[in-house]
Each structure stands twice: as structure tokens, then as C-alpha cells.
Amino acid sequence: MKNISKIILGTVFAGMALSSCTSDLTDLNIDPKHPTVLPSANLMAKGQQQQFYYTYTGSVNYNNFKFFTQMWAETTYTDETNYDIVTRNQPRNNFNVMYNGVLNNYEQAKKNLVAEGGDANKMATLEIAEISAWETIVDTYGDVPYTQALQASTGQFAPAYDDAKSIYTDLFKRINAVIPTITAGTGYSEDLVYGGDMMKWKKLANSIKLRLALNLDDTDHATAKAAGEAAYASGLMTSDADSYALAFPGGLFSNPLFDDLIASGRKDFVPSELVVNMMNAKMDPRRPMYFTTVGGAYVGGVFGDGNPYPNYSHYQETTWLQPTAPATLLSYTEVLFMLTEAAARGYSVGGTADTWYKMAVTNSMNEYGVAAGDTSAYLLAHPYDAANWKKSIGEEAYIALHNRGFAEWNFSRRLDYPVFVNPTNSRLDGVPVRMPYSDQEYVLNKGNVTAAASKIGGDKATTKLFWDKF
Template identity: 40%
Template sequence: MKRYIIIALVIACVSCTKHIEDLNDQTKKPTGVPPASLFANAEKNLVDIMTTPSVNYNIFRLNAQYWTETTYNDESNYDLTTRNIPQSFWNSLYRDVLYNLKDAKRGIPQQDPQFTTPEQIRNELAIADILQVYAWSVLVNTFGHIPYSQALDIDAHPLPVYDSARAVYYDLFTRLDTSINALETGAASFGSSDIIYGGDVAKWLVFANSLKLKLGLIVADFDPVTAKKVVEAAAPYVMTSANDNAALIYKESPPNTNPIWVELVQSGRHDFVIGKTFVDNLVALNDPRVPLYFTADAAGGYSGGVIGGDNKYSTFSKPLDRIQEPTFEALLLDYAEVELLLAEAAARGFAVGGTTIAHYNAGVTASIVYWGGSEAQAADYLATTGNYATLPGTYKQKIGLQKWIALYNRGFDAWTDIRRFDYPVMETPEYAISGYPQRYTYPAQEETLNTDNYDAASAALGQGGDAVSTKLFWDLQ
């Protein structure tokens, strides 16, 4: 009996191993992902990483001193290395956003021509490239020189060189122009797979021009001639109301919930209170957004924690419940910011139509109304403590202050403006380990695996090299 059992096992083993290489086939893995799905995934990943308050990725609200920490205050004191924050942010943008968009662009022309017109293909390629430009601009405004021309091609360039930040910027202007010219508003695009604009090509055209306006002004101190050309070309076609906002509305249930809800509510953690720098400025201005941004503190007023200090969660004002709702929308770019950009452009003497004060007033009003205030509150504020003419300082300080207030919940953009305006002045954190961060340092993986190119990029950054104190090219004037 044992003899037959052994023979049967041998036969079974021979039968099982005859095509053993078939075990490597992943029968449940799709051979291809539709480009529309890749695009939607890239959109969500981009908005998530720009919105999350996770200290493993995004500490920009802390850099802008909107919030400060309670239990663990390392990041409020500019500690980027303990959690290797630059590497996590870098990888998320390259891997989860730019690679997805590259794969989407590769698949778009291969769609079935029975269901996809040439015009739709051109629109989808242009929109995917516009979103790539946004992601590239975030990387270059965070790190400076970055892998760009050789990036996203691991087979040809496993160790990509770093392009200069300036060269990247100027190529982004060219790419935006190409994509803007390619868009056909009468044709389709991604449809419902586009979770920001629902496939509305006209909205993407407005977004692209608004992004062009924004990037043009970022380089205005460094290269006013190019900035003027870029800004004036974009200005007639930018956002004209909150209906143009680039917004992603989250869902009620995970995994598509507002990442602020994930970190502040679902986690059950109490890690953040409002920063003293921010709340003190708004209270001094009697700004109508105070109760729209913050809860009352333990004493019934509004107060913020010491930046980088050992703050008690129950004592200070906290983010209002509204932005902690699972469905609260996140913004990549909005009308209030665009109007304040136009105010800056007008103050610089660029021909963008309208006056500095008119655009300033429109931007402040749009921000107050977006957050739940009224037109009447905005008008009263602009006639008193928020009045452009009577606020102290230069145009950069006046507009910089209002942009900082309006960009609440968009820490990255606020951090960018703080660096280029040098205003408002941020408090020195209680236990700061460096001066104010002018950039993220490069990921540790780059120093270890892409050493030669990392060394070259660090040297090219100039005095200071790969340090948080090294200013980016557009901030050297």
C-alpha cells in the first residue's frame, strides 16, 4: 500500500513541476491600467500629499506657523531628518504622481479609436501634462535642483542627473504654453475620471493659465522681464470666480476621505493646536476669519501655542471642526489666490488689467466668503483693519500678509510666499535646530544611491549646499 502511495506522490510532483515556470504568472494582476484610472489616481495622490498634515510627509503648515505641535514638537522646531520627511515627500511626488501621469500619457494614444477622438486624445495628453507641470513646480520649489530631464526612466537612467532649478522652471513655462495651445474646449477629455474638474476642458484651460500666472510671479524678483511676459500673457485667461477653483471634494468613507480627518480624527491623536504667530496676527487685525479658522481656547478667547514649545492641547485654540470633516474639500489653486497674484502683478507694474487695490480687495473678499463669511464682513474689514492703503509696509508685505491669511490650509503655498516675500516674519521656534527652512534637504537615498549626481547638485546650489538654509534661485534677489 505504501508503495502505491509513494508512486502516486512522485507522479503528482512530476505533474506539478512540469510547468513550474507558470507559477510566476500573476493571473490576478491586470496587464494594463486604463489611462483615465492612472490620471485619477495621480490627481488624488497629488491632492492628498499637498493636503495631509502627516508629519511624515508634509510639515508645511508648521513651517507657515499656522499650527504648532503638542506631544511631539520636533517638526515645529524644523527637524526634517528624524522622520526623513524630504525622502517621503520626494518619493510620493515622483512615484505616486509623476510616474502615474507618465504611464497615463503613454496609454492615452493607444485607446480604442472607436470610442476616443483625436481631439480627446490631445486634450487628455495636455491635461496630464499640466498636472505634471504642477507637480514638477512643487518639487523644484521644495528642493531646488532636481532630476528632471532624465527622471521617470529607470531603464535608461537609473541614476538620473539633476537639472538646474532655473532650467526646469523655464521648461515648465514652455510646457504650459504647449498644453494651453493644445486644449480644445469643445472636445471631451477624461470625463468623470477627472476628480477635480469632471473632464471640463475649459476649466483646465483656466487652471493652466492661473498656474502660469503663479509661476511667473514666483520668478519675478529674479527675472522680471520673463515674469512680465509670462504674467501678462496669462492674466486675461485666469480664474474669475470660486467656480474655477481646483478643488477635490473627498468622500464620506475611507480610503477617499479628507486626509486631515484621517490624521486628526480617525487617528484619535491630539497633536496640533493653532500657532501663536498666526492667531495673534488675525486677532490684532480683528479679522473676520478668526472664528472661521479656529475654535475658542480654554478661556473662551483665541490663543495659539508657542511655536515649537511644549504646548498643552486643551489650553489653546484648535483647527475648526469644518476642515476636519471627512468630506471637506482640498484646493490646489483658487480664485482668492489668483486675485492676490493679480494684485501683486499690478503693484509690480505689469499690465494685467485692474488696479492693485481692486484685485487685493477681490482676493480678500473671495477668501472671507469661501470660508463662510459675508460680503458685508469683507467690506467692513477692507474699510478698516484690512485696508490696503492704511496697512503698514511695502506692497509685498501688505499682499504677503493677506496671502498668508488666505492660504490657510494650504501650507506649501504659504511657505513659498513667506520665502519669496520674506514676510510675515516667522517666530523662532522654542527649540529650533536651524534657521527658517528655505528648502527641504535632499533625500538620504539620493546621497547614498545617486551619490555623484547628488554631490554635483549640492555643489551647484551654491554656498551652503544641501542645507535647509540655502535659498532657491528665485529668492536670491
């Protein structure tokens, strides 16, 4: 694992090693403690830290993935579980972090890498990381600024919103273009996720391509099937070691769930009854690794209600809440469930849906140290159901990908399982399927965001994305 603290803090101190003597008076205008050009490696690492932290966090200030998927219930404040996403300006905060933070760091790193002399593997790393960020953005909002985005240096302060499907088309194109540029050897040694292992970056690119393909399938099956099969043929993740996961070093750079649930000292969240009851009904052997018990039972909180903290199960600290625990944005287990779904949709991906389903469930059990005999018994009791494959895959993926909110949100929107019930006191007329646009866009980019809102059918959390057909 790379030293995140040193690499990211190096962003502040990069360029300080200047000569103590001045060759002419112009040197006096140089501030050695605040360099004007940062190494691309530092920008890349900072982009990674921001992307993982703010996508994985359960903070109600930055994203609502864990609430959109009804994963967490609240104990005291119930705004988020009743889908109030206005009071804390979550759309604005998420939009700004992703554009001004994550994407801006990756894009600037590309420019600085060119000035540094360029390197194909390093450029491929930045491109794939940026594609991953774009995937998250477009599947959070729908139509977003894309072709004209990140061009403030050229005077473009009001970018047009691109059609979400056209963004998908371009992301496929970018993935297809970047993979052949990867060569033997390493990329950035400062890479916080893969340590410069370019074969893992290639597998990530193909795994993102498969996820995009599955999202697209209900809208354009032929294109999706071709893309998904090509991703499989080119090489997907093949083990947990390939997962797109950032292991935090602790201290200043701790896992966000540790910050949310331990370091904060607050007792604001408990697992929801949706996931707990589902696992109870299945006698799921992962429960002891996921949750604590109350009076010998696993008890989830009511989503949308206030749930007194002592009365409900809590998250197991050793599993989820260590400061050095990894944050995972795309896992091998998710890839196996995606292959299950791909096979169910008729893709040629080297196995049947039943085969991939067994591998997916088994790998999830292995992630949490479940004994092989218990895994076998679980699969015998809860086999793949080809006649109701969306429910079979959707519910098992929901359990296996717990606390990976964005991944769960994709499965639940594609497959419509598990079934989410709008809380009694919800601020919305349905369960959210997208994040509304930032309120600041209506001030700074009013014409373009208004046009985008009209095009997609209204800037509401209940307005479906183009690929969410059912």
C-alpha cells in the same frame, strides 16, 4: 464629484473582464486579477489622489509645509516645529511620493493613452497635471532630476539634476505648448477635479504660469512680466468653481486633515499663535470659522514649544476637518492675491493692486460665509498699503490661504511676510526655505546629488532657491 473609490480601486481590478474560456494554453499564463496594463484613466485618477493627499496633508511624515510656514503648533512632540526633518525622513518620503507615485502615474498614463489611441484633451489633462506636480517639486527642492527622470525602463537609474531655472523655462514652454491643443468638448470623465471640463484645465494652466512668473520676478523681471501678462490674457481662474480642489468622498479616501486630526484620534496639533494673534489684532471676522475659543478667546500655541491641547484653540471641524472636505492646491482666492502682487510689480493685468486686493480679501471672506458688512468694515480698517505692499499682500494672503501650506510658502518666500522667527530650540540656523534632498539619493545617485548640492550652495533647508533673492 467623481466616485474616487470606484475609479482608484478600479486600478486594482482593471482588466479582470477576460473570457472564462481559454483559446490556447498561453491564456493560462494570464492573471485576470492582476492586469499588466492599466487604463490611463485609472493611473490619472491615482496620480491626482496622491498629489492632493500628500501635498495637502499635515502629516509630519510626508511634508512640512504647514510647519515651514509656522501655521500649526505641536502639543506633545515638538520635533517638526523645531525643524527636525531628519528623524522621520520627510525629504525621502516626500521625494519618493512625488516621483515614484504622482509623476510616475501621470507619465505612465501618457504612455498608456497613446496605446489606447490617444486623445488631445486627455493628453492635455495629463500634461497640465504633471506640470503642476513638477512645479511643486522644483519649488520644494530647487535643482532636481528632470530631463533624465522617470526613465528607469531605459536603464536610467541615476538621473542628473537639472538647474531649477532651466526647469522653469521648460515648464513655461510646456504650458505654452499644451494650451493650444485643448479643444471644445471634454477630457477624462474620470477626472477627479474638473470632471473633464477642459476650460477649467486651461485656466489652471494659466494660473500655474502666473505663479511661476511671480516666483521668477525678482530674478528676471522682464521674462516674468511677459509670462504673467500672457497668462492673464489667455485666461485665469474666474471663480471658486475653477479652484484646483479635490473633494474627497470619505471612507477609504478621506480628506487628509480629517485623517491627521480626527480619524487618528490624536491631539498633536493646534493653530499657532502667529496666525491667531495676527487675526486677533485685526479683529478678523473669519476667526469663528477657523478656530474654537478657550474661555471666550482665540488662543494660539507657541511655535516650537509643547502646548497642552485643552489650553488652546482648535480647528473648527465643520470648516476644515470633515472627511469629505476638499483639498485645495491652487484656489481662485490665491489667483486674486497673485494678481494683486502682479499689479504691484507693474504687470498689466486689468486692474490696480488695490482693486485686486479688495477682490482677494472679499473672496476669502465669502469662502467662509462672512457677512458683506463685516467684509466692508474689515477692508476699511485694513486697506491695501501701496507703500508697504509686500507686507500688505503677504500677511493677508497668509490668513486667507490658511491650511494651504504650499501656497503660503510661495508667498512668504517671495514677499518675506509674515516674518517667521526661528524657534529657540530649532535644529537649524534659520527658518527653512527649501526641503533638503532625500538621504536615499546619496546612496543611489550620489555623484549627481552631490554635484547638485554643491551647485546650489549646500544641501541645507536654509539654502535659498534661485528665485528667492531677498
